[in-house]
Amino acid sequence: MKPLKIVMSGFGPYAGREELDLRPLGEEGLFLIAGPTGSGKTTIFDAIAFALFGEASGAVRTSDTLRSDFAAADTKTYAELTFEHKGQIYNIKRNPRYERQKKVGEGTTIENADAVLKLPAGTVVTGHRNVTSKVEEILGINYGQFKQIAMIAQGEFLELLLADSKERGEIFRRVFNTDVYQSAQRLLKEKERDLKRGLERHEEAILTAAQGISRPQGRLGESLQEKLLDLNIHGVPEVRELLAEVIRRDQEARSKLRKEADKLAGELGAQILAIKEGELLNQALAALAAVLKRKKELQRMAPAHKERQKSLAAAKKAVYEISPLEKAYLREEEIKKEAAANIAQLTKTIQSREVELEAAGKAYEEEKGKETTREELAHSIRRLKEELPKYEAYGELKKQADKLELAEKELKKDLADLKLAKEEAQKNQTAYEEELTGLGNPELAAAVCLQEGEALKRAAAGFKSVKQLLSGLKHLKKEKDTAQKEFAEAEKGFQAVNADFISAEAAFFREQAGLLAASLKQGEACPVCGSLEHPKKAVMAPDAPGEAELLAMKEKVSQARQKMQKTGETAAAKLAEFNSGEAQFRAEREKFFPGADPKIPLGEFSAVIETALRENAAKEKANLQTYERLKKQQERKEEVAEELKALAKALNENEKKQGEKAEELKELTGKLARSQGELTALRQALKYDGKAEAEAVLKKLEAELEALKKALEAAQSLYQSTEKKLAADKTLLQEEEKRLTAAVGSVEASRKAYLDKLSLLGFADEKEYRAALKTGEEIEQLEKLIKEYEEEVRAAALEAARLRRETEGKEKADLTALEQAKTDLEEKSKNLAASLEVLNTRLGANEPISASLAKSTAELAAAQKEYLLVSNLAKTANGELAGKQKLAFEQYVQAFYFQQILYEANKQLRSMTNNRYELLRRADAQDLRSQTGL
Numbered sequence: 001m002k003p004l005k006i007v008m009s010g011f012g013p014y015a016g017r018e019e020l021d022l023r024p025l026g027e028e029g030l031f032l033i034a035g036p037t038g039s040g041k042t043t044i045f046d047a048i049a050f051a052l053f054g055e056a057s058g059a060v061r062t063s064d065t066l067r068s069d070f071a072a073a074d075t076k077t078y079a080e081l082t083f084e085h086k087g088q089i090y091n092i093k094r095n096p097r098y099e100r101q102k103k104v105g106e107g108t109t110i111e112n113a114d115a116v117l118k119l120p121a122g123t124v125v126t127g128h129r130n131v132t133s134k135v136e137e138i139l140g141i142n143y144g145q146f147k148q149i150a151m152i153a154q155g156e157f158l159e160l161l162l163a164d165s166k167e168r169g170e171i172f173r174r175v176f177n178t179d180v181y182q183s184a185q186r187l188l189k190e191k192e193r194d195l196k197r198g199l200e201r202h203e204e205a206i207l208t209a210a211q212g213i214s215r216p217q218g219r220l221g222e223s224l225q226e227k228l229l230d231l232n233i234h235g236v237p238e239v240r241e242l243l244a245e246v247i248r249r250d251q252e253a254r255s256k257l258r259k260e261a262d263k264l265a266g267e268l269g270a271q272i273l274a275i276k277e278g279e280l281l282n283q284a285l286a287a288l289a290a291v292l293k294r295k296k297e298l299q300r301m302a303p304a305h306k307e308r309q310k311s312l313a314a315a316k317k318a319v320y321e322i323s324p325l326e327k328a329y330l331r332e333e334e335i336k337k338e339a340a341a342n343i344a345q346l347t348k349t350i351q352s353r354e355v356e357l358e359a360a361g362k363a364y365e366e367e368k369g370k371e372t373t374r375e376e377l378a379h380s381i382r383r384l385k386e387e388l389p390k391y392e393a394y395g396e397l398k399k400q401a402d403k404l405e406l407a408e409k410e411l412k413k414d415l416a417d418l419k420l421a422k423e424e425a426q427k428n429q430t431a432y433e434e435e436l437t438g439l440g441n442p443e444l445a446a447a448v449c450l451q452e453g454e455a456l457k458r459a460a461a462g463f464k465s466v467k468q469l470l471s472g473l474k475h476l477k478k479e480k481d482t483a484q485k486e487f488a489e490a491e492k493g494f495q496a497v498n499a500d501f502i503s504a505e506a507a508f509f510r511e512q513a514g515l516l517a518a519s520l521k522q523g524e525a526c527p528v529c530g531s532l533e534h535p536k537k538a539v540m541a542p543d544a545p546g547e548a549e550l551l552a553m554k555e556k557v558s559q560a561r562q563k564m565q566k567t568g569e570t571a572a573a574k575l576a577e578f579n580s581g582e583a584q585f586r587a588e589r590e591k592f593f594p595g596a597d598p599k600i601p602l603g604e605f606s607a608v609i610e611t612a613l614r615e616n617a618a619k620e621k622a623n624l625q626t627y628e629r630l631k632k633q634q635e636r637k638e639e640v641a642e643e644l645k646a647l648a649k650a651l652n653e654n655e656k657k658q659g660e661k662a663e664e665l666k667e668l669t670g671k672l673a674r675s676q677g678e679l680t681a682l683r684q685a686l687k688y689d690g691k692a693e694a695e696a697v698l699k700k701l702e703a704e705l706e707a708l709k710k711a712l713e714a715a716q717s718l719y720q721s722t723e724k725k726l727a728a729d730k731t732l733l734q735e736e737e738k739r740l741t742a743a744v745g746s747v748e749a750s751r752k753a754y755l756d757k758l759s760l761l762g763f764a765d766e767k768e769y770r771a772a773l774k775t776g777e778e779i780e781q782l783e784k785l786i787k788e789y790e791e792e793v794r795a796a797a798l799e800a801a802r803l804r805r806e807t808e809g810k811e812k813a814d815l816t817a818l819e820q821a822k823t824d825l826e827e828k829s830k831n832l833a834a835s836l837e838v839l840n841t842r843l844g845a846n847e848p849i850s851a852s853l854a855k856s857t858a859e860l861a862a863a864q865k866e867y868l869l870v871s872n873l874a875k876t877a878n879g880e881l882a883g884k885q886k887l888a889f890e891q892y893v894q895a896f897y898f899q900q901i902l903y904e905a906n907k908q909l910r911s912m913t914n915n916r917y918e919l920l921r922r923a924d925a926q927d928l929r930s931q932t933g934l
Contacts, residue, residue, distance in 0.1 A: 009079075053132055066098075067098040173894070189878055215228075268826065284806050285810075298789070308786055315778070319774065363715045367711050426651070456623060
C-alpha cells in the first residue's frame, strides 16, 4: 500500500482543512516528516490509520477523540486518503463519531461515524464496518497487524520484536497468504484420519463377513468353527483356505446330486406321459359312446326335419312368387279408388271457381275507372319534388347559420377559459419551483441508505447462519453424547457376556472326561486307556455347561461384539460430525462476531446472537424507513420536475391558442352575417315553412297514388289468377277421367294373374296361401335349423369314424396304478431336492462371502499402502515425524519469507551499528519434541 494524498479536516491539532500531497516525492524509498513536539506529525499517521481501519495509529488515542478542539462549529471532521495498491488507485473518506452544532435550531447533536470507499472500477462501498471489512480484504491484514508491520506507533515497536511464533505466524499468514499451505497440512491430516477409519472399516467388514460363513457337519466344519471363535485380521487367510475347501466339497456333492436328480426327472417325465396317454385313451372311449348315442337321437329327429323342409319350400313360393302379384293387384285397386275420388272433388271446385271469376271481373272494371284521379296525383307529386332542393338549400343555410352562431359562442368561451388557465398555470409554476428548491438532493442520500441496507442484510444473514450452526451443533452434541453412552453400555454388555462365555468354555473343557465316561458301556474298550472294565467312571459337575449351551453363549458373544462395534462406529462418526460442526461454528462466529469472547459457552451464545439480530433488525427497520422517506422525496422531486415541464409547455401552447382563437373569431363573425342574408331571401320564395312540411305533403300524395295503383294491380291479379285456376281445374278433371278408365282395365288383368299363379303353384285357395306366408326372419330361422341338423348329422358320422380308428384294439387304462408309480418317483425327487437345497443354501451364503473376502482383502492391502503413503506425507507436512525436526509445511514457507525480511532489515541494522549486530532466525528447536518457531 502506497499513500498518495492525505486530507484532514477538523482533525487533531488541525482546526481547518489540511492537504498533504505525497505524489511529488515520486519513487523515493525514504522521506522524513519533521517538526517540533505537538506539531501534528503523529496525527498524519493517525489520519492514515483512521481512514483505513477507523482507529488511531497508537494505543493512547481513540477514534472518538480525533475531532479538533480548535475547529469551528460548522467545520466537518474527517480524514481522506488516496492510496495505490497493486497498481490500482483507491480513495477513502471517513469521519469519526463527534458532537456538532445542529443545522436547524439551537443546541448540539451527534454526527455518527461513517465511511465511503471508492474502488478502481467506480463502485462505492459505504458504512463504517463495510468499508473496514473491504479494506482488510484488499490489503490482506487487519488493524492490529497493520500496526505491527506497516505503521509502528511510538513505543509499540517492542511488541513486534517480542511477538511469539504463533502471533508472528498469524501476521505472515495474512501478509503472504500462506493459509493455502496450512490448508494443505489440514487436508493431509484429515485424509490420514479418513484413510485410517477406512482401514478399520475394511477390517471390520472382513471380520463381519467371516462370521457369516455357513459351516457343515463333520471335522472340517468343527475346524472352521474353532478358527472363527476368536478371529482377528491375521487369521483371515487360514479361514479363507478352510472356506475354499468347504465350498469345493459342497460343489462336488451338489454336482453328484444334480445328476441323480436329472435321471429321476427323466423317469418322472416318462411316467407323467404314460398317465397322460391313458387319460386320453379313456376320454376317447367315453367320447365314442357319446357320439353313437347322439347319432341315434338324430335319426329319431328326421321326420321333424322333413316337415321343416316342406314348410320352408311353401313359404318361399308364397313370399317370393305369389306375394308380389298380390301386391300389384292391390296397388291397381287403390289407384282406381283414388281417381274416382279426385273426379268428384274437381267437379265441386270448378263450380266454385266460376262464381269467384264473375265477382273478380266486376271489381277489376271498377278500378280501371279511377285512371283520371291517379294522373292528377302524379302531376302534383312531380311539381313538389322539383321544389324540394330549394327546401334542402334553405335547411342547409339554416344549419350553417346556427352552427356559426354556436361556434362564435364557443370561441368566445374558449378565449375566456384560456386566459383563466394561463393565470392558474402561472400560480402552479411558482409553487412547484418553491417545492423543488425545498426538496434538496435525496438521490445521493438514498443510494447511501440502500448500500447500508444491503450491508445490514448481509449481517443478518450471517447472524442467522451462526444461529443455525449453533442449533445444529447442540443437536450434534446431543447425538454424540447419546452415541457415546450407547457405546459404553454395549461395551459393558459385551464384556459381561464374554466373561461368562470364557468361564463356561473353561468349565466345558474341564468336564470332557465326564462327557466321555457317560457314553462308556461295560465290555467296550475305553477310547483313552483301552480297558474293557470301567469300575469308577468320571462324573460331570452338575453346573457344567453342555455343547449346545456353549454354542448359544458364543452366539450371544458374537452379537454383543457386533453391537459394540456398530455403536463404536456410530459414536466415532458422531464425534467427527460434532468436531467438524464445532470448527465450522467457531469460524463463522469469528467472522460475524469478531469481538465476542471465545470463552462464552455454547448455551449462552444464543443470547448474544439474538441481541445482535434484534439490534440489526432495529437498524434495518430504521434504515428502511429512512430509505422509503428518501425515495418518496425523490419520487416527489421527479413528479414536480415533470409538472414544471408540463406547465411550461402548457403556457406556450396557451399563448399560441389564444392568438389562433382570436383570428378564428374574426373570420367567423363575417361568415355569419353573409349566411343570415342568404337565408332571408330564400325563405320568401317557398310555399311551406320548411322541407319537413313539404316532405310530409309529398309523402301523403305518394301514399294516395300508391294505394290506387295497388288496388288496380290487386283487382287485375285476382281476376287473372282465378281465370287460370279454373282452366287448370278443368284440365285436371279430364286427366283423372282418363286415369279412371285405365285403372279399371288394370285391376281386372292383375287380379287374373294373381289367381292363376296361386293355382299353378299348388295352393288350393287364398286361405292356404296365406297360411304358408312367413316373415323373412321366420324363413331364415327355418333355413338355420335345417342347416344345423344336417351339419350335426355329418359331424357325428365323421367323429364316430375318427374315434373308432383311435380306439381300435385298445382297452381302458388303469390310471390308479400309474398315479401310484408317479407318487413314488416324486417322493424320491423331493428327498433329492431337500439335500440339494441344503447344499445350495450353504453355497449361496459361502460363495459370495468367499468372493467378498477376496475382494475386501485386496482392497485392504491397497488401502494399507495408500494409508502409509498419506500418513508419511501428513506427518512430514505437520512436523510430526519421529526423530525429526518439528517443522510444519506452512512454517517452512513462512521461515523463507521471514529470512528475506531479516535479510532486508539487517542491511539497515548493520549500517546503524557499524556491522556489530545482525538479526538471526532460530532455525532449530531446543529439542525434537518442540515445534521449530519463527
